[in-house]
Amino acid sequence: MSQLRQISLDxxxxxxxxxVQLLGLCPLLAVSNTLxxxxxLGIVTLLVLTCxxxxxxxxxxWLDNSTxxxxxxxxxxxxxxxxxxxxQGFFYELHQRIGLFVALIVTNCTLLARAESFASRQPLxxxxxxxxxMGLGFLLVLVLLGAVREALGQGTVFADMQLxxxxxARAWKITLGDSGLLLAILPPxxxxxxxxxIALRNWIDGRRLASQLPDDSSIVPVTGATTLPQTAEK
Amino acid sequence: MKFKAWWxxxxxxxxxxxxxxxxxxGLLVSSINxxxxxxxxxxxxxxxxxxxxxxxxxxxxxxxxxxxxxxxxGPAVQTSGPADxxxxxxxxxxxLRGHIVSLTSHAGYNGDIRLWLAFNPAGEIxxxxxxxxxxxxxxxxxxxxxxxxxxxxxxxxSLANLETRQWQVQRDGGDFxxxxxxxxxxxxxxxxxxxxxxxxAQQQARQLDASAGVTP
Numbered sequence: 001m002s003q004l005r006q007i008s009l010d011x012x013x014x015x016x017x018x019x020v021q022l023l024g025l026c027p028l029l030a031v032s033n034t035l036x037x038x039x040x041l042g043i044v045t046l047l048v049l050t051c052x053x054x055x056x057x058x059x060x061x062w063l064d065n066s067t068x069x070x071x072x073x074x075x076x077x078x079x080x081x082x083x084x085x086x087x088q089g090f091f092y093e094l095h096q097r098i099g100l101f102v103a104l105i106v107t108n109c110t111l112l113a114r115a116e117s118f119a120s121r122q123p124l125x126x127x128x129x130x131x132x133x134m135g136l137g138f139l140l141v142l143v144l145l146g147a148v149r150e151a152l153g154q155g156t157v158f159a160d161m162q163l164x165x166x167x168x169a170r171a172w173k174i175t176l177g178d179s180g181l182l183l184a185i186l187p188p189x190x191x192x193x194x195x196x197x198i199a200l201r202n203w204i205d206g207r208r209l210a211s212q213l214p215d216d217s218s219i220v221p222v223t224g225a226t227t228l229p230q231t232a233e234k
Numbered sequence: 235m236k237f238k239a240w241w242x243x244x245x246x247x248x249x250x251x252x253x254x255x256x257x258x259x260g261l262l263v264s265s266i267n268x269x270x271x272x273x274x275x276x277x278x279x280x281x282x283x284x285x286x287x288x289x290x291x292x293x294x295x296x297x298x299x300x301x302x303x304x305x306x307x308g309p310a311v312q313t314s315g316p317a318d319x320x321x322x323x324x325x326x327x328x329x330l331r332g333h334i335v336s337l338t339s340h341a342g343y344n345g346d347i348r349l350w351l352a353f354n355p356a357g358e359i360x361x362x363x364x365x366x367x368x369x370x371x372x373x374x375x376x377x378x379x380x381x382x383x384x385x386x387x388x389x390x391x392s393l394a395n396l397e398t399r400q401w402q403v404q405r406d407g408g409d410f411x412x413x414x415x416x417x418x419x420x421x422x423x424x425x426x427x428x429x430x431x432x433x434x435a436q437q438q439a440r441q442l443d444a445s446a447g448v449t450p
Contacts (some may be wrong), residue, residue: 059255062251063248063252064248066248067248067249067251067252070252071252071255072402074252074255074256074259075255075259077259077263078259078263081263082262082263082266082434083275085263085266085267085270086270087271088264088270088277089273089274090273092274092277092278092280092281093281103324106341180369182372185371185372186372218445
């Protein structure tokens with residue numbers, strides 16, 4: 001049970017693929033100009049990651065070291081191609097917008113990293129949960145980035161949600177302002193917003209670590225991407 | 235694991251297993267492709283029809299593909315259309331409502347600008363839409379209707395109600411707004427639309443001549 005909890009927390013927070021491992025940034029930065037696009041790509045990535053983790057895990061006793069990596073790439077590419085075809089069949093307009101980056105999921109290092117470093121050595125249920133949680137961690141960052149950039153850049157939130165949820169979702173659009181900050185839509189805006197998100201995560205994590213320290217401690221713990229301020233807050 | 239029993243035996247060479255896996259993957263992809271292919275081509279057609287109807291401003295119409303050369307002239311005289319231009323006749327219950335043709339401008343700020351030009355048989359513009367461009371976001375991309383209403387200014391214009399001099403952006407002495415910071419993009423679009431109408435008028439005159447020649 002605690003391992004399931006640990007896997008979930010790793011994916012969502014401690015080892016979040018986007019904010020901590022900094023993997024899959026190409027689609028993350030390119031697609032996150034609106035919330036609808038972000039959510040679309042996030043969901044596809046989540047599904048592909050979970051499916052590929054499941055299959056890689058179930059094949060783990062069957063492949064040896066010489067064929068493991070090509071097999072993993074093959075599995076990932078297969079699921080990505082299927083997702084691409086299904087997206088064209090059922091969400092054609094969404095595919096017109098994010099199609100290029102759906103195909104590029106194959107090159108998203110998160111998927112191969114999870115397959116190789118986790119799923120290929122873990123039982124099915126752990127691998128499935130890991131795929132789900134890593135995918136969810138990626139999706140949440142993507143959606144947050146998309147929401148912030150859409151709000152800053154276009155002055156709207158939830159625009160074009162009908163691409164995902166059908167015509168009734170057209171009314172979900174909330175207009176915050178008339179015009180937006182162009183920078184937020186352009187690629188530099190993606191980098192700046194993403195940097196702020198990483199900073200925010202590190203700040204929260206720093207405070208969390210600080211609060212765990214005893215008052216008189218002079219030990220400064222250093223984890224993956226987190227550095228603690230020298231003066232721990234009390 | 236229970237399912238190990240029907241997994242092929244562990245003694246097989248690794249390459250054969252990889253090949254088997256590849257075969258299974260290929261089978262999965264092709265079967266998914268097989269069941270979706272018709273849906274996808276329907277979607278493509280519906281999407282294009284919807285895009286084209288949005289250009290014409292008509293709610294219901296039938297589009298029939300035709301040879302662009304018979305509409306705006308053959309490749310020799312045609313300056314505004316690319317080799318892969320396409321054209322459609324727009325008709326509804328009341329008959330022929332107009333034509334729609336794809337044009338390409340090489341005069342964009344950054345690469346070709348491709349657009350649909352829809353006009354009625356009299357040569358009056360029903361609508362113009364840019365469908366492919368790489369103009370600067372925030373400046374040149376105001377030719378897209380989701381960003382700016384500029385492209386709608388063409389509606390109702392024709393060679394009859396605007397003189398040649400007026401088919402320019404205001405900075406060049408014409409009737410069309412330029413964007414602050416981006417004159418090249420609107421200039422290219424205005425020139426392409428104007429050329430498209432000229433080509434259509436020329437082709438009409440040519441056909442008229444031809445039919446006049448046949449009937450004494």
